[in-house]
Amino acid sequence: MKRTAGPLRVALLGHGTVGAETARALTGRAAELSARIGAPVELAGIAVRRPRTLPGIDGSLVTTDAHALVSRGDIDVVVELIGGMEPARSLITTAMETGASVVTANKALIASEGVDLHHIARKQGVGLAYEAAVAGAVPVLRPLRQSLAGDRIQRVTGIVNGTTNFILDRMTRSGGTFQGALHEAQRLGYAEADPTGDVSGADAAAKMAILARLAFDTELPIERVQFEGITHIGPGDIAHAEAGGYVIKLVGTCDRTPDGVNARVHPMLIPLEHPLAGVRGADNGILVEARAAGELMFHGAGAGGLATSSAVLGDLVELCRDRVAGPGTAPAEFSQVLPLRPLAQVAGRYHVSMFVTDEPGVLSQVSAVFAEHGVSLETVRQEGLGPQAQLALVTHRATDAAVTEVIAGLAALPCVLGTVRSIRILGHRKEPVG
Amino acid sequence: MKRTAGPLRVALLGHGTVGAETARALTGRAAELSARIGAPVELAGIAVRRPRTLPGIDGSLVTTDAHALVSRGDIDVVVELIGGMEPARSLITTAMETGASVVTANKALIASEGVDLHHIARKQGVGLAYEAAVAGAVPVLRPLRQSLAGDRIQRVTGIVNGTTNFILDRMTRSGGTFQGALHEAQRLGYAEADPTGDVSGADAAAKMAILARLAFDTELPIERVQFEGITHIGPGDIAHAEAGGYVIKLVGTCDRTPDGVNARVHPMLIPLEHPLAGVRGADNGILVEARAAGELMFHGAGAGGLATSSAVLGDLVELCRDRVAGPGTAPAEFSQVLPLRPLAQVAGRYHVSMFVTDEPGVLSQVSAVFAEHGVSLETVRQEGLGPQAQLALVTHRATDAAVTEVIAGLAALPCVLGTVRSIRILGHRKEPVG
Numbered sequence A, B: 001m002k003r004t005a006g007p008l009r010v011a012l013l014g015h016g017t018v019g020a021e022t023a024r025a026l027t028g029r030a031a032e033l034s035a036r037i038g039a040p041v042e043l044a045g046i047a048v049r050r051p052r053t054l055p056g057i058d059g060s061l062v063t064t065d066a067h068a069l070v071s072r073g074d075i076d077v078v079v080e081l082i083g084g085m086e087p088a089r090s091l092i093t094t095a096m097e098t099g100a101s102v103v104t105a106n107k108a109l110i111a112s113e114g115v116d117l118h119h120i121a122r123k124q125g126v127g128l129a130y131e132a133a134v135a136g137a138v139p140v141l142r143p144l145r146q147s148l149a150g151d152r153i154q155r156v157t158g159i160v161n162g163t164t165n166f167i168l169d170r171m172t173r174s175g176g177t178f179q180g181a182l183h184e185a186q187r188l189g190y191a192e193a194d195p196t197g198d199v200s201g202a203d204a205a206a207k208m209a210i211l212a213r214l215a216f217d218t219e220l221p222i223e224r225v226q227f228e229g230i231t232h233i234g235p236g237d238i239a240h241a242e243a244g245g246y247v248i249k250l251v252g253t254c255d256r257t258p259d260g261v262n263a264r265v266h267p268m269l270i271p272l273e274h275p276l277a278g279v280r281g282a283d284n285g286i287l288v289e290a291r292a293a294g295e296l297m298f299h300g301a302g303a304g305g306l307a308t309s310s311a312v313l314g315d316l317v318e319l320c321r322d323r324v325a326g327p328g329t330a331p332a333e334f335s336q337v338l339p340l341r342p343l344a345q346v347a348g349r350y351h352v353s354m355f356v357t358d359e360p361g362v363l364s365q366v367s368a369v370f371a372e373h374g375v376s377l378e379t380v381r382q383e384g385l386g387p388q389a390q391l392a393l394v395t396h397r398a399t400d401a402a403v404t405e406v407i408a409g410l411a412a413l414p415c416v417l418g419t420v421r422s423i424r425i426l427g428h429r430k431e432p433v434g
Helices: A017-028 A031-039 A067-072 A088-097 A107-124 A141-146 A164-173 A178-186 A200-215 A235-243 A305-325 A363-373 A401-412 B015-028 B030-039 B066-070 B089-097 B106-124 B141-147 B162-174 B178-187 B202-216 B235-243 B305-325 B362-374 B400-411
Strands: A008-015 A041-049 A077-080 A101-104 A153-159 A246-257 A262-270 A281-291 A293-299 A348-356 A379-384 A386-397 A416-424 B008-013 B041-047 B077-081 B101-104 B154-158 B246-257 B261-269 B284-288 B296-299 B347-357 B375-387 B388-395 B415-427
Touching: A008 A017, A008 A067, A008 A088, A008 A305, A017 A031, A017 A305, A017 B246, A031 A041, A031 B008, A041 A067, A041 B089, A067 A088, A067 A246, A077 A088, A077 A305, A088 A101, A088 A107, A101 A305, A107 A200, A141 B141, A141 B305, A153 A200, A164 A178, A164 A235, A164 A246, A164 B041, A200 A235, A200 A246, A200 A262, A235 A246, A235 A348, A235 A416, A246 B375, A305 B141, A348 A363, A348 A401, A363 A386, A363 A401, A401 A416, A416 B296, B008 B015, B008 B066, B008 B089, B008 B305, B015 B030, B015 B041, B015 B305, B041 B066, B066 B089, B077 B089, B077 B284, B077 B305, B089 B106, B101 B106, B101 B305, B106 B202, B141 B202, B154 B202, B162 B178, B162 B235, B162 B246, B162 B284, B202 B246, B202 B261, B235 B246, B235 B347, B235 B415, B347 B362, B347 B400, B362 B375, B362 B388, B362 B400, B400 B415
Parallel strands: A008 A041, A008 A077, A077 A101, A262 A416, B008 B041, B008 B077, B077 B101, B261 B415
Antiparallel strands: A153 A246, A153 A281, A246 A262, A281 A293, A293 B296, A348 A386, A348 A416, A379 A386, B154 B246, B154 B284, B246 B261, B284 B296, B347 B388, B347 B415, B375 B388
């Protein structure tokens, strides 16, 4: 779109916590933002669901007709903060087709429609930015997309869901249950009334899809990110982890091997000396491994309206700057469609634990199952508990498929009592991707 | 400059470690880089000091006439990897005046001439990027300049010199002397034959000038960054630090208060639980505190040819993308000239230690000097050593000026033997800027 004369015009869709903070910046700090952009910037309108008065905002700027606002034709940047799929998707599409650049914090939409939205932005020659969609204020998408664009990223490992990190951290500190920690997270505002999206791992999976696409410059359907949540983690698992020098966290990983890319989310044992072990409370932390840059760690607040507004404003300033310079730099389309490697082929070390009857020959039966599926053992710990014993084994690197078979085999042994529990161990740093 | 047709043309100035790595990427991974950029990219020439054959590079691309190369008029991006002031400065200027965008890793030049170079880039409408000049591959300039452009940065605290961090880390682990650790750093390639620029703090000061400018969007002359090095740090200081739960590191800080901005570099005691305490070996780590984003930590390899080439290639891809979209997004000029706050006014906590004669009344004389200058004490530790005692005191927050007067006053006391040593303590997190 050819810019019309006058200041850059910004339209806001949504006036929740992040929207209100963004509006406050655009009205209260317009001079500062204009200086950063190199041209005057102004709030051109805010779309809200129900008509209401917004503190500090001229009533004539407020509308309930979001579609009319984004189709006006004189908007430079639309900031979408409604969330969800519709009407966000239609509004963003209309905005770009009308020539506006778009900033969004909508993780779900970008995770599921990001490839199409990049395509529309590219076709229209407008900007599309969504730093706030992953890890709140922690700038990680721009580094992946720009700073490391000339490098080759091999793996991204991250704690990208603050709710689950808070819950696991609380369980670790207090020794309490998942339910107790969840209630505390809800009380403190770190978890929603319906926490399913967070505790199931689905939220982290959406973020890993976005990270993997930008890291590996490839399309990656959100449906192909396998995830497992934390609802089954109990105080016993936490205690086991501590005894072995680990902490349990919900970890998202995406990596690239010659066989393809994989992205996944599941709880993992993290060695205490690993940088991700230090990511506490509701923080987010992301470790990027690249061929030339080596290991880069990003750490900060993962959520919260104020932190998210920082990322939104950063994107807004950048897209505005681009509009001053020209029509705007559209995001690159994903230039490859790398093959996807199934989780079953991903290798790693596992911690496997179970209760067994405490009698001669049990260890031999158990270890035979591992051997049968080609999984070798690094350590074995046995603790007698009267008529039962608890066995905790750590494997050498083995594929997910092999370990799944081992667990089925163990469960079928008469000497094994109850469930066989397994959890992946985050590799030593510098361990090969795979 | 109007782009001529055909692929984007890149000229390299210098073929050392970083230059060779960059050339290798441009020749060996041209297809991958072109996909990232959205247009074909090619190596158009390499300027070297003395005529020689470069492995894997077509001889016709190699020239000793750097000036002719940058003035050709068909170059899209010049990558300057010569270092130093001249001829780097003239070549960069000529390149921009001829319409090329410029990537440089030249920290000294950007620190001393950055404001002018931004101005030229802006006037010519070309790009200028220098992520590699600070913290090697750790992407920190782009986050400051873009991701946090809508936020208000309050303080940046960083370990930005890998050589001194390696030396202090080694002294801490081995209990050895500065000279011993320096020799080991030299043997391992972490320190140059003449280590003055690193161990004096001058290198870190140049980086802090660059960081402060981008963080606060203000001009800041390199001459106004006060710095102190690590050559006077001995095993006794390290032991003292350890006893108090600290580690000594060379820390650069820049902050903004209503009174103005300040940037400085000096050794500091860092509490072991502080995230910067975990920055080991030759790594770099930078903690950014912003109003909305909160605390953000960036951590990775600070130097090395391969890591630096990652940052150079990231800048190169970004500036090439901009050229595809239009004439290129010029860097913002610094929009403010904030007042500079002298170091004397900066407040913090101090660790002060000295040997005193072990007789009654000494502690009273010593504490009277602190009181006289309005400096209150947090803790006092005294250890008898025969006829002498060692006193170690920690102050509450006091200005640099007040502590300087306290130290002069202490040195004048007859009961104080030898030198009074003082070292700043890195504030608890969330401590007010100032």
